[in-house]
Amino acid sequence: MTKDMVREKMNELPIRRVLPELLERMRSGTSAVLVAEPGAGKTTQVPLAFLNEAWLSGRKIVMLEPRRLAARSAAEYMSRMLGEQPGETVGYRVRMDSRTSRRTKIEVVTEGILTRMLQSDAGLEDVGMVIFDEFHERNLQGDLGLALALESKAVLREDLRILVMSATLEAEPVAALLGDAPVVNCPGRQFPVETVYRPPAAGSALEKHMAAVIREASAGHPGDVLAFLPGKGEIRKVQAELESGGVPAGFVIRPLYGQLPQKEQDAAVQPDPEGRRKWILATSIAETSLTIDGVRIVVDSGYMRTQLFSARTGMPYLATDRVSRASADQRRGRAGRTAPGIAYRLWSHETQNHLRSRNAPEILQTDLAPLALELAAWGVQNPAGMAWLDPPPEAAYERGRELLQRLGAVRRDGSVTDKGKRMAEIGLHPRLSAMMLQAEKLGQSGLAAVLAAILQERDIFRSGAGAPPDSDIRSRVQAVRLWEQKGFAGPNADEAGLRRIVQESRYMQKQLEAELSGPGDIEKSGLLLSFAYPDRIGQSRGGGKFLLTSGRGVELPREQPLSRAAYVTVAAVDDKKGAEGKILLAAPLSLEDLQQHHREDIVEETTVDWDPSLGGVKARRQVCLGAIVLRESPAGQPPAEAVAQALLDGIRAEGLGLLPWTKQAAQLRQRLQLMHEADPDWPDMRDDALLSRLEEWLLPYLDGLKNRSDLQKLQLVPILEQMVGWDKKTRLDKEVPTHIAVPSGSRIAVDYSDPKQPVLAVKLQEMFGLHETPKIGMGRIPLTLHLLSPAQRPVQITSDLASFWKHGYFEVKKDLKGRYPKHYWPDDPLEAIPTRRTRPQ
Structure with a gap:
């Protein structure tokens, strides 16, 4: 393409219509937000438009691109517009590759490069303007670079221009972050794109389905195919599937992902020298920034690869996830950059309706150790004082800082060490x-x-x-x-x-x-x-x-x-x-x-723990590195306090069943729980409550004990009584008695197994003459009466004795009189003499 052809194409771009407004905004102020739809030409036209501005004063423009391929492509395209080679007026710097010179006025860099520039020169003295392109991707380094640039501008360089550009961005929050910066909107040059939903059949492999749709789309529509897949592994599988079915004459397969050599990336982006149609199998690297001439068909798997951070394990991991609606629309738009096109989405309408609106910012879901190191090197110990669209989550940031301490990069107060400074420089x-x-x-x-x-x-x-x-x-x-x-x-x-x-x-x-x-x-x-x-x-x-x-x-x-x-x-x-x-x-x-x-991290300590296999306390001298034990040996007599605490740990681990719950102790516990149900001032006797307060009620009685057998020697009745004191013990005996005197003169034990429904099991004949159900707990809790036959079997269960005498007794009497004819079954139970014998004496 000749220089004149490039300029003619450049003049057709929609961004040209808003450049005068954008130039004026940056002359009268120092910050702005540009929202330009895909295909508008913002990446290649905006930096060139500012080259001759008076406020630049011989300084250069630095533009950030999130991806290396996009950075190189943008620099090469702008250089062609100027009739030059990269490294002259326009250059680029990415990891392991740089094309710049003393003449370079526009540097396109990846985001980590800007961080290094700021760390080595906080005032960016030779930079007049920083442009953040494709900011909607919300990469961690992009957020960090903007935060550092804003701090540099506030403290050292009030004349530093900052421009944030994006194709899909909610402009208002960014504008507010930039100090209520003006927002310039530019429509794109988008040709119509038909959308077809083509989900795979149940059980069908995504790769086979993708290959079939690529072939179908190529046969029915003109232009190159851009297929989006989550990663290199899936790209290889689709490529193998396409090759196994035969690549038609006039077609060529071009993979495109970040780890490819530059020559192979260029082959995917540039027109095929033999004029063949391309099947471009790409990751999200091709989602933004790049304009690949000739693409009129998009086939989108609907998936992307994201690095997440597991708070549970402290380890990062790669996850394959559904794209957001914003990403899906960006991918779809690739088919309409240069001519009308078609986009095949390999999912259903229903799935589309459930996609999240945008991708989550990386700062909210990734490992923040790199961010914490950069901020420490910058001199910031608390990120809360900086300008963020989304501040780093406190817990994740603290985990990152803890790792840096362990690596020797920062001190306890968060300040950077000399080692940490070198670590940051390495990048x-x-x-x-x-x-x-x-x-x-x-x-x-x-x-x-x-x-x-x-x-x-x-x-x-x-x-x-x-x-x-x-x-x-x-x-x-x-x-x-x-x-x-x-x-x-x-x-x-x-x-x-x-x-x-x-x-x-x-x-x-x-x-x-x-x-x-x-x-x-x-x-x-x-x-x-x-x-x-x-x-x-x-x-x-x-x-x-x-x-x-x-x-x-x-x-x-x-x-x-x-x-x-x-x-x-x-x-x-x-x-x-x-x-x-x-x-x-x-x-x-x-x-x-x-x-x-690692000797500085190795500690020697005596541990006293409950050993379930021994059923007792075990004391060991251990040499440990973190959670692993390098060496251990038996320890001497451990402190009594440590043994007692280990016993409590054992009880918590194995439960209160380790303690000797006699019948009397169990009943006392149940009675106390009934009082707690009626009055919360009384102690809670449930398992979890007692386990949580072992130090309060049990620890004082553990002196000299060390195993399961020793625990069986404990006298739990006085221990539990001590929890409530003498006054409450007296009240307990009154309100929740162990036994109830019934009309026959017997004292019957109350069953408190269910504190909400205590039971009195008593022979029916012993209750003659008693009009109402006995009540306990300040007269508020009626006993549940299990009225027994002479053979001690329940014939009636009731908590309303008066109703039983009036309505139920006569039916029960008929049955009992037939089975126990020698026993006393009066016609009027309320006037009868109660007895625990066969007949009253």
């Missing part, structure tokens, strides 16, 4: 930065760089070509070394991944400003990983199961050599389901290395 996750710095001291930086690169890459052993041989990360290190030496690492290895690992590892070593070191001792892999994951050092529990220092249980997916290791460091875990995480990558760790290099 990796704090775990990996800590490993790199420790490895440098041991002369193992080459090995550490390879390990770090492996951990940032998908597993180089393809699952599609058979399961990975094992979970030992050393086999991956060996594959990398073999590929470096011979250019081949076996049919099960991903050569593109190997190439990226080698490039990344060399780049990381240069970041340390050290010469490339040798390959290092592969047997130190577990030790190096332990500097990154001190909370994931694991001790074998047998059978491939390990207990981590964090207290979490993990296990290997199957029997393998690593199963026999006494200690391992776990670098990657699948924690999506099951009580124990599945180890994906780990390496053995020698006890000698562990004790030498």
Whole structure:
């Protein structure tokens, strides 16, 4: 495309209509929000429009793009508009790739680059304007970059211009964050796009269905196909499915995802040199920023890959989730950038109605250790004082800061250490930065760089070509070394991944400003990983199961050599389901290395615990690293207080059944519970209430006891009586008596098993002459009478004795008189003489 053709195309873009307003807003103020629909041209036109503004004063413009491919593409497109090459007026900087020079006035960078720029020069003295593009993606680094830039503007550079741009963004909250900045709206140049819902049949594999729809759409409509899939694994499966069915003449398959080499990414984005139609199989990398000429068909799986953080385990994990409506609309819009198109959605209308409106901001659901480190290096200990669209969640932020303390990056007060400053400069996750710095001291930086690169890459052993041989990360290190030496690492290895690992590892070593070191001792892999994951050092529990220092249980997916290791460091875990995480990558760790290099975290202590297998208290001297016990031996006589507390722990663990509940003790407890039901000032006798207050009522009586047998010596009646004191004990005997005197003169025990319905079981003949049901508990609780036959079997259950005498007695009398003719069955029970004998004396 010639320079004149580029300019002609540029003049047709909708953004040209609002550029005068935007320029005026930035002349009269220092902040603005631009909402421009897809296809408007904001990414490539806006930075160029500001090049000759007087307020720029020789400074440069920095524009953030969330993705590397979009950053490079934008810089290359703007350079073509100017008839130049990237690195002249317009350049870019992304990780491991840079095209800039002294002439560069516009730098397109990824968000981590801006953070590094701000950390090294808080005032951004050579920058006149910062543009945040595609801000609706709400990446963690984007939110952080904006927060730091706003603080720099408020404290050091009030003239710094900040422009936030997005295709789909609720502008008002962002405008308010920028100090009530003006909002400029620009319609897009969107051609009509037909939407077709095509969910797969029940039981049909998504990949097969996707391949079938791609073929169908290509046959019925013109243009290239852009198919959205959640990740590289799904892209490979769809590619294999398409290839197995034969790729028609005039078509070519082009994968597109972040880990692809730049040459292959360019092949997917640019027109095919042979004029073939493209089947582009992409992740969400193609959702925004990129305009891929020729795409008129979109096939959307409706899924995306997101990294989430498990608060339960403290471990990150990748999750495949439904896209939001906003993302689905962005994907659909790709088909109408340059001509009318069609979008196939592989889900139903009903599913569409239930999609969430927008993706959750990354800051609300990811590991915040990197954010906490950057803020500590910036000099901020409490993020609440900064400007955020969504402030970091307190609990997640505190977890991140606790990890940084463990890694030696911050002090207890949250201030950054010298080590933390270097970790921030390296720009990796704090775990990996800590490993790199420790490895440098041991002369193992080459090995550490390879390990770090492996951990940032998908597993180089393809699952599609058979399961990975094992979970030992050393086999991956060996594959990398073999590929470096011979250019081949076996049919099960991903050569593109190997190439990226080698490039990344060399780049990381240069970041340390050290010469490339040798390959290092592969047997130190577990030790190096332990500097990154001190909370994931694991001790074998047998059978491939390990207990981590964090207290979490993990296990290997199957029997393998690593199963026999006494200690391992776990670098990657699948924690999506099951009580124990599945180890994906780990390496053995020698006890000698562990004790030498983690001695500051190893503590020696005497533990006194309840041992259920012994049925008593066990005292041990333990050498511990976190939750794992490295060594233990019997301890001497432990303190009496510790033994008593261990007994209480045992009772809480096994229940109150450990105590000797005699018949009298059980009845007293039930009586007290009845009083509690009537008056909350009386103690609650339920299990959970007694267990929660063991220290109050039981601890004083445990002196000298140490096991289950000793507990059986306790006298619970006086212990429970002591809970209420003498005055209440007297009242208890009055209001909730153990026995009731009945008309016959007998004293009958009351059954308080159900405190809400106490029972008096008494022979019917002993109740003659009593008009009303006996009541207890301040006369408010009628006893439930179990009226018994001479054979002690219930013939009537009632809590209304008067009604029984009037209505029920005569039927009962007929039956009893027939069965017990020698007994006394008067016609008038209220005038009869009560008796506990066959007949009254």
